[in-house]
Amino acid sequence: MTSGTSSAGSALWSRRSFFIACSIASFIRPARAEATTVEIHQFKFAPAEIEVAAGATVTFSNLDLVPHTATGDGFDTGTLKKGESKEITFSEAGDFPYLCTFHRHMKGRVRVR
Numbered sequence: 877m878t879s880g881t882s883s884a885g886s887a888l889w890s891r892r893s894f895f896i897a898c899s900i901a902s903f904i905r906p907a908r909a910e911a912t913t914v915e916i917h918q919f920k921f922a923p924a925e926i927e928v929a930a931g932a933t934v935t936f937s938n939l940d941l942v943p944h945t946a947t948g949d950g951f952d953t954g955t956l957k958k959g960e961s962k963e964i965t966f967s968e969a970g971d972f973p974y975l976c977t978f979h980r981h982m983k984g985r986v987r988v989r
C-alpha cells in the first residue's frame with residue numbers, strides 16, 4: 877500500500893509589507909573631500925569664519941613668526957610655532973568659536989553643518 881499522503885505544500889508565505897527605511901536616502905550627503913585650511917597670519921585667523929560639513933578636517937596653519945593656538949570648546953591645536961600646522965576634525969554639527977590663548981583678541985569660528 878502506498879500511503880498517499882500528499883501534503884499540499886502549504887507553505888503559506890505570510891505577506892509582509894516591508895517598509896525599508898526610505899528615510900536613509902535623505903541622509904545621503906555628497907561625499908565631498910573637504911580640505912579646509914585656516915591660516916594664522918599677522919595675528920589673525922584667515923578666514924576668521926568658516927563653514928564645513930560634519931566630519932571635515934580643518935588645518936590650522938601658523939604663518940607668523942610668533943606662536944599661536946586655535947583653542948575652542950572641545951578642541952585645541954596646542955602651540956603652533958612658525959610654519960607648524962595642526963589638523964582638527966569636526967565630527968559634530970555646531971558652532972565652534974575659538975581664540976588664540978596667547979593673544980585673546982584673535983578670534984575665529986568654525987560652523988559645522
Ligand SMILES: [Cu+2]
Nearest residue numbers: 944976978979
Ligand atoms: Cu596668537
